[in-house]
Amino acid sequence: MATSHAKAATAIRYLESVLDGSQPGQPVQLRQGVTLEVWTDTDTDDRIADADLAILCCAADLDNLHPSTGARVLTDDFGMRLRAQQMGLKTVRLPEKHRKKGAALDDSPPQQG
Numbered sequence: 001m002a003t004s005h006a007k008a009a010t011a012i013r014y015l016e017s018v019l020d021g022s023q024p025g026q027p028v029q030l031r032q033g034v035t036l037e038v039w040t041d042t043d044t045d046d047r048i049a050d051a052d053l054a055i056l057c058c059a060a061d062l063d064n065l066h067p068s069t070g071a072r073v074l075t076d077d078f079g080m081r082l083r084a085q086q087m088g089l090k091t092v093r094l095p096e097k098h099r100k101k102g103a104a105l106d107d108s109p110p111q112q113g
Helices: 004-019 052-063 078-084
Strands: 028-031 033-035 072-073 090-092
Touching: 004 028, 033 072, 052 072, 052 078, 072 078
Parallel strands: 072 090
Antiparallel strands: 028 033
């Protein structure tokens, strides 16, 4: 199973490629009707030590801001999905073709590297 640091590194590499050339604070269209805006909180006093909870709180804020469309939490982490559902958020699993081989929810063995 990949460590949290490895997962974070993978996410950061993906975001780096998607956000290349964009301006801070500006939404980036991933595909028709789907945008990504990276929220960065520079006020260290308000940071939540639990990264998953910080993501879920942000999703809940977005859900409240846009009730007609709502927010979705994209994760394959079962615990995260349970927490999101407890907060009344809708969840979406990553499509099989985009899952990393050897991840916890993948039947393929980890790649040797």
